[in-house]
Amino acid sequence: MTLTWGKELWDQYENLSTHTSKGIEFLEKYGGFVKERILIEKDYATKLRRLVKNFQPKKKDEEDFEFTTWRAFRDMLKEITDLAGQRERVAETFEEQIIHGILILAKTLKDERKKCLTDGANLNNSLSNQLASLDRAKRNYEKSFRDSEKAVESYQKADADLNLSRADVERHKITMNSKIQLSDDAKNEYANQLQKTNNLQQQHYDVLMPDVFNRLQELDEKRTRGFREFMKGSADIESSVAPIIASCLQGIVKAADSIDEKDDSHKVIERYQSGFTPPNDIPFEDLSKSLDQSDSSSNTNVNIQNNMLTVKGTMGANKMKKRVGLFGIFGSNKKILEACINVKNSLTTDGLKEDYSDLPPTQQRKKLQAKINEIQQKISQESNARDGLMKMKQVYESNPSLGNPMTVEGQLNESEHKLDKLKADMKKYQGYLTKANSIPLGNNSPQANRNLYQNGHRVSRYSNGSGNSAEIENDDSHDDHHEDGGSLSRSDSEDNVAQIENGLNLNNNGSSASPESGLGTSHTSLPGSGQGSAHENPNDDYEPEVLQPLGTCIALYPFDASSEGSIPMIEGEELQVIELDQGDGWTRVRRGQGSSWEEGFVPTSYISSTLFA
Template identity: 55%
Template sequence: MNWGTELWDQYDNLSAHTLKGIDFLEKYGHFVKDRATIEYEYAAKLRRLVKTYQPKKKDEEDYQFTSCKAFKILMNEINDLAGQHEVVAENLQANVIKELNALVKDIREERKKQLQEGNRLTQTLQTQLENLQRSKKAYDKAFRDNEKALENFQKADADLHLSRAEVEKQRANLAYKTQVCDTAKNEYAMQLQRTNELQRQHFRSGLPEVFRQLQELDEKRIKNIKNFIRSSVDIERNVFPIINKCLDGILKAADVINEKEDTMLVIERYKSGFLPPDDIPFEDLSKGCSDSGSANNINNIQISGKLKEGGYTVKGTITGKAMKKRAGIFHIFGSRGNAAIADGKEDLSDLPPNQRRKKLMQKVEELKSKVAQETAAKDGLMKMKGVYEANPALGDPMTIEGQLNECSHRLDKLQGELKRYQGYLEDAIKGIQSGQNNSLTNSPRMVNGSRHHRNSGGSAAEEESLSRSASDSSVTNPTINHNKQSAPGTPQLNHGCSNSPESGLGTSHTSLPGVDSDPDQYDGHTADPESEYYEADLLAPMGVCKALYPFEATSEGSIPMAQDEELHLIEEDQGDGWTRVRRMHGELEEGFVPTSYIETTLFDK
């Protein structure tokens, strides 16, 4: 079944049908284009939503809670979902819309070509029919003229009154008309034969071929619509696995939420370290106590009139109102970090015990980082001086001397400051421990001859944490005896580690959660008292680097590397000529290498 034989006389209808088909194909193309636009807009709105709810820098401290971490992971997954919708839109644009527009253009041009061919064939047949009509009219006229000439000759031949010359004239006219009639008859017969042959070719081969081409174009159009629909489905189905992974990631983010862990973080963040006030003693005035003494005892209890703003204030206790005022002055509970060190006392003795310990830990960590940088800078200057001494053509060693002296002076100053704050930290920890011990030994409450401990938030886990912090202080402070017996339950450190904990260089196996890590971070797991040391959280690599030259580590904090070795980039050059890297393979080793010896490539953010 084809159009050439079944629809041989439906040229105009086929022309209109193919035009409508192309218009429908264009309409489907507009639909896919609008669908891709919607995908782009949806992805853009998802990204804008994620950007709107990204944590601000001032709120980063709150994102240590598991619920906030889960929300942050959820936003990352939503951002990935937006990327998948962009992939759908891009693939629709490249694989469907582009090909569809090209197909519409080709079909339209091919249809125009076939219709022009059909018009040409039709015009040729029409011209031949007109020629046939003219030849037929000429033959008809010649035939009537011949009959009239014959009739005139017969009348003349029968009329005896006409001369012989007149009869011959009629005979000659009859012969001429007969010849013209025969010529017109032959021309008519020839045009009729030619017309029939052309008409036969037109309706049996010429026009059917045109209709067949139009049929193929229409079938091609319909088939490609089916293929485009299938391609659109495949494009969307291909992103389903990634979308499912994003949804799985959101479920994992939900599993990260731990209400107990967040509760511990709140305790760690806001715990002051003070103990609840003792019971108010009863003053029996009938025993002869002086009124002034009783009044003095009562006056020692400072009762606030606004119980809603913090209850009562007892000596050694900070109310909620006083704490709010202190936070407004020193910003110790805000996001300014160590601003309280500059605004308040140097040893932070004006802070609550637990908050003081946290701030001192942060200050010690900051000083350790600065000591590590200055140490790396000094090592770099020493190495440069050694190179100049070995090869004077490269430079004068004396030019490095001034910089080396300044670096040594800064390093000595930082180390002295570090020791001073380590001493403050040790005092703060001892103060917390002694306060807890005094609370236990001086408690007036006795149950069956045994002391009744207050539930003041001081658990065994907390004591272990404090003991661990004290042990870490003994590690970081070189003046403390490393062989000193630590508190019961306190994990022993691996003092045989070759990397100095003060420098902060090399591997970080001696880092403790109490000092070397963020005190506000809580991973929900208690430390194993049987382990020799604790692993600190490794910094995420910023990129990769490749060694251009071999390097042998000659100073503490640096690591060797072979030529063409690839390493992870942990920290960029801070202006001292050294870059912090970590090995990608084998034993986990981290340290500094010369910046000029490597070629770095940063990850895309």
């Protein structure tokens, strides 16, 4: 048996009105909940995207993507971005379907409830009016009945009173009859209103108001049904993105499974392996043998020191030759300068040499192979572009209406030029790689490794500051040999450029040069100066060239040469710049020219230099 509001709740109009109002308010409250959830979903998606952006690997970290952990982390960030997209999709669908549906349903329910309550109020008013009419008719009947009774009683008294005339009795009779008639009319009216009220009341409670209540019931059931559909729809929206979210989570798991600790360890070996073998055992030093040789070695050391003191500051001294070979590289030999400039131009953008010879052997081969692969890719791309241009030219030649073949000629020539340059680069780097592969990896000692490489980069043979005198002598003879030949080997020129770039002023012992070191003392060929003999040391087999001036300078302040290697100057004096400041605050200048000249160091801040173009 179906229960209805119209039958079971026929007398609960006010409660039903309150109940339906609360139901619609609850529906709107659920809509507010969904709105808050949408804001949370959007905020969550925004924060996820911001999180991914903050932890997105930078371009400088691209080299680390060879490790599986970095690649897995990058893949995980992509999946997190997809997750954020799905949360945004949930929020948008909630807004389009749930919120929009709730707003429409709530408005419909309010309108229908208002209409039902209006109809119910009108029916109640009609019933109330009819009951009021019945009450009035009843009261009128009661009054008329009492009046008729009084009239009958008055007539009976008058008829029994012998003192009253016949006319008075008749008058009481007429009044009685009138009151009785009025009572009967009121009675009929009361009966009529009672019948109408009963009919209306029966219609009201059996048909009219049950219809209103049933409509309210349908309205409330519609709200309840809508609430159910909205909740189910929310779950369906979540379920629709669940496979994609599951796929994202599976992607994260897959990215995690791709992490291989052994592969990463191998990548570390590939990145940092130098190619050298561990050093051999350190030999035992027998001090008893060194005592037997102490006398001869001490005599040799005394001679060397005396020789160094004798020739210190002279233009023909070995120290001056080493100074010219290292610190004075800009002016001692034009060919050396040109070779150094070529080496400088051959450096890569990251500060390495063109053949990567300043890297350990394994890293050098790796860099060269990567460079060859890069050039091969460029050659392939350029070849495809050239083939496309040639086809376009053939089409233009076969059908001139499509275009002028000469417009493609310039592009073809440029493409051919690029290809030739790329092929030349390919041949050059293949030669570098062949040379690198042909170098055997010897058993280097720790000291040699430290001298050749520091932190995986080659350093100058003079920068370690620990070379012995025999090695220096060999280096001197090596340098003399090349300078006499008027040329400089590639390795020597590269080492010199590395020293110049690092601002190292080195003497033959590997220590930093300054005006006080004796390498920059003034020189003159004036007679009787005691410093102008070009052949003071009989062991010298050549005379260094006079350094060519790099520009001129004006003395801004007077300077008294109080330190060895510096020369004095007066304010406003013009001098020749023969060697630039290499980071130590001193500039090498020359006074005079021809057969009479003097050169040395002055403070860079004391002069204003103008270099030749």
